[in-house]
Amino acid sequence: MPLYYNEDQAMLADSVTGFMADEGGIKKQLRHWRDINCKDGFGHALWKQFAEMGLTGMLAAEADGGLAMGHVEAGIVLAEIGRNLTPSPFLTTAVMGVTALKDASDELRGRWLPGVIAGETVLAVAIDEGAKHRPEKIACRAERAGNGFRLTGAKDFVVHGTSADAIIVAARTSGSDSDADGVTLFAVPKDAAGIGHNAVRLVDSSIASHVRFDGVELDGSTVIGEVDGGRAVLNKVLSAGRIGAAAEQTGVGGGAFAMTTTYLKTRKQFGKLIGEFQALQHRAAHLYSELEIAEAVVIKAQQLLDGGSERAELMVSVAKAKAARVCNLAVREGVQMHGGVGMTDEYDIGLYMKRERALTEFMGDANYHAERVAQLSGY
């Protein structure tokens, strides 16, 4: 399979690029919701428009009313979300949430997927426990109680946690914290008794929760997949979230780079356009090279994931690490090359820097994925 978009994908990219620039732009969405201090951090009307565009059900099976597309297609949407810094629940809901629900019972899919596809339901994913992403260790416990489970513990960095109609929680149903087995995924409805949120606004203006589960009673129907066999599902959710975040980062990096090269072509100092200075030209050309490489490895990993390749897991980590490093370089160079105005809230380049930081941390930073690459490679 060639590493460029096929005809259908190119058409999708065309329409999503226009849609996101028109409807998801920085002024209309990110700045608007930020400046009115919106409790969700995103607009539900836009989420509805996502549905009308057919984006919310991209990954869902046709039998569930979805389009049965893959991560290449989801990545097209995420790259444009990144380029426009569009706040939306697309990644946690339509990518990670839907991926989790693919392994769920008919009943559970029927309960949540129609709302997701209609753009009315938001999902969040609760995996992290602590400030760093370490999903190998899961201490949050769901103990058997009656016909169901009682969930106790805490989760951090639950993006859109307070906006979500359901939170997909990775909990331990047996064994000790670091065991691979003994993990179960639950779709926990927001109105379940015993859920406590400490919602905080993050540096990029998104809202994430520290969630506490105080003996939340769950019946058996909330279990996704097999009890104690949730690690396999979790791994799929992680891969989906990681490659999705990497795709979004290529958009963030690309957007920052486009702003920066435009600035180099318009800002004058010493009687010259600053883009005439070779010191800046070489840094811009290096950054271009890195962005191209990041995009290439992201589409490679997406294709491998869609094709069910045994190399997918490795390449997803390679892509997440590479995209994070490159996007970080893009926003740092962006702010520096903008000079003083790069430090102002008025200019958008700083917003790219903020989003990059949040995305890098989401589902494992570059060091975490470098460690994984070493381990998966056998050293």
Next chain:
Amino acid sequence: MSDLETFRAEIRAWIEANCPEEMRRPVQGEDDICWGGRNFVFKSAAQKQWMEVCAAKGYTVPDWPVAYGGAGMNPAEAKIWREEMTRAGARPPLSSFGIWMLGPALLKFGTEEQKVHYLGQVARGEIRWCQGYSEPGSGSDLVSLQTYGEDKGDHWVVNGQKIWTSYADKADWIFCLVRTDKTNVYQGISFLLFDMTTPGVTTKPIKLISGSSPFCETFFDNVVVPKSQIVGQLNRGWDVAKYLLGHEREMISGAGGGEQTSTIGKVLTRNGLDDPMLRAELAAFDIDALAFAAMGEKFLDEIKVGKAHPAQPNMMKYAGTELNKRRHELLMAAGGSTALEWESEETRGGAPSRSWLRTKANSIEGGTSEVMLNVVAKRILELPGA
């Protein structure tokens, strides 16, 4: 089964049946490569056999037309060929500047007669080519070259000097940039082909810091070149030269499976490595190597269908060579004092240190990294005044 799946199965079976076991082991340095040519001494019977059996099927240049010695594969088939060769661990049956550099230029600018004659020789491994580009005063500023061809009616008389001519002392023919009009800088250069045994051609190897001499100084003293041996139009050789440089840069970049795209962490840590900092550097390198391999694959896919930016080979060359230099810095670091040995059995005659030093030329030859960045800034980013 789709046509491509059938094709893959056939290619796989053919490689399985025809590639000698010895040719499925990694190449050990430049001396171990099959270069072909009049004076080439095969390192083994297997090497000769593998080249010949491939040449007979057009597989030394699988995507060239059959009429010019190729197998006429389309981009999808050529990709399958590369994938199956990699899968089998099979060496390229023939490597040459004729394949990588002159071939693409002739396919675009050559006459039908030139294509049939010269490309066929390249495909069969009969003639080994070298490249006469750089001169002592014309390195990065290549277009200032002074080697001059005086018009003598049905031939030119060429005088001047080239430098950094790779394997000039081993090559049979040269493709050479020669000034044919002193009044016009860019449109005063012609692209000439001539036999290295022509009277007046002499070569002198240059000893490098690696101890080997892959490059030569090449001198032309009243060398007679018939007018039929020009590629493209008179005084428009710079167009051919630039086009060819794109392919040279693509080749040096390692796109499509060069050494720089392979990971090193696993190999270097197999005997244990009590150095967590180095391990972290290896992981960071492996990430960049795997990412660049994907870039190489994407670049080759795109270039075949005209989707790649025409200046993209410059980016590839920059990224690939910088990566390869880093690779060898890590190989040296992991090797410790053993890797310092300049002459020993254990290091196969100082292979690690010699290869490490050789890679320093990667970001100089074929256009320096700095020139590559200039080209990207100007032609791709369209920055002002670049």
